Amino acid sequence: MPYKFNDAGRDKFPKAKYRVTNCSEYNESLRRRGDLTIWVSDDVVKNWASPRRKTRGGQARYSDLAIEICLTLRVVFRLPFRQTQGFMRSIARLMGMDLVVPDFSTLSRRGKGLRIAQNRRAASKPITLIVDSTGLKVRGDNGWHEEKHGAKKARKTWRKLHIALDPVTGKIAATELTSEHVGDETALSALLTDIDDDVSRFLADGAYDGQGVVDCLIEKFGHEVEIIIPPPKNAVHGKNAQRNHHIDVIAQNGRMNWQTKTGYNERSRVEAQIGRWKQAIGDRLQARDFDSQIAEAKIASKTLNRMTALGRAAYERVV
Known part of the structure; x- marks a missing residue:
């Protein structure tokens, strides 16, 4: 969905309200x-x-x-x-x-290079995989010192966390921590290494729109995988038949209609999981060494999955 697609008329739409049923x-x-x-x-x-x-x-x-x-x-x-x-x-x-x-x-x-064994159970049927990335701080203050005393802003370092989520179980299927210079498409191959389940649907935002992503998914999960990635506004037909179909549907019915029909709006679940990560674990890595940071991210992923196993909130929309 384009950024702030309905921003001009946002005040005319009431905000949806939900309540927890359990x-x-x-x-x-x-x-x-x-x-x-x-x-x-x-x-x-x-x-x-x-x-x-x-x-x-x-x-x-x-x-x-x-x-x-x-x-x-x-x-x-x-x-x-x-x-x-x-x-x-x-x-x-x-x-x-x-x-x-x-x-x-x-x-x-x-802790440097510690191998973390994830507790996984093989799914009985193919799963849906939703992928996104976010930034985690490594060091650097919060800006108060520069604003208060007029000091020169220090160079801040951060890492890029790539997450693959199973929306049915709510658990993180895989994580990959890279430097800030590694793109989403480049990190996808390493992210999918630890996934042993069959994947029927793959959802991601426009940053993953590329032939390299398609080739990686087909090699890992086969030609039957459904790839739901929004093409850019000026996209043209290429070698991928699924992407060509998405372009045609958007041109005929509009992007909002395409999102509803393909289930692309389900991608918001991985954004909620990223928010949950930063609330429960924090938005900053404690370790300084990169190998230790990788182990810390793996442990955090395993920790969140254990929290999910303890119980999840069930929501229903309030009319």
């Missing part, structure tokens, strides 16, 4: 997010130590699971490394676990 269940799921037993289970003791390595080299003291649990607490409660160590140490003491908690330097070192 308030008690949803409120309980929000409370459970703060339950420490959700993030630290009782069986972590037997998997806390690293398995004995059979190759040459030093023996790691902590397993990847132990590091992941500590870093998950860091992401959920937005803690520095030292406070994460103290927090995990107090949890182990309160739960009666005999654990030696990794120190802050071990968490920082092991």
Whole structure:
């Protein structure tokens, strides 16, 4: 949809209102997010130590699971490394676990390039995949210092987070963190690497309009995948038959009608998920090293999926 398509007459359209129909269940799921037993289970003791390595080299003291649990607490409660160590140490003491908690330097070192195993279940039928991207801050202040004291604006660094969402389950199917210089079309191939389910529909905004995206989707999911990407206003026919059909429908019936018929408006779900990410996790990455930032993004994605599994809000429109 074009930016502010109906902006001139926006005041003539009443804003849609919705209400939550499962308030008690949803409120309980929000409370459970703060339950420490959700993030630290009782069986972590037997998997806390690293398995004995059979190759040459030093023996790691902590397993990847132990590091992941500590870093998950860091992401959920937005803690520095030292406070994460103290927090995990107090949890182990309160739960009666005999654990030696990794120190802050071990968490920082092991967090670089840590492989995060996502808990996924194979879908029984092909899914719909919605893709979008957003920016996450790395460092740099909020501008107050420059405005108050007239200081020179510092160069800010940020990363680009690419998200693939399954709208039926509400869970993040895949994430990819890149630098700000990597385009959406370029990052798509790496984003789809972790997706093992069959995909019947693919939705994305106009930034993904390109033959490279089409070739990548056909190679990954086959020729049967339905690609719903809005072509630009001056688009012309090309090699892709689906895109040519979209151009013809928009020319005949208008873009708004095309959005309704194709279900393109469902793409707003991934935008809502991005807003949920920045509200629950934050709009800033805590790590400074790029490999650590990738692991942090993977952990945040897994954390949001666990929050979703606790319970989702069910809405209905108020007439």
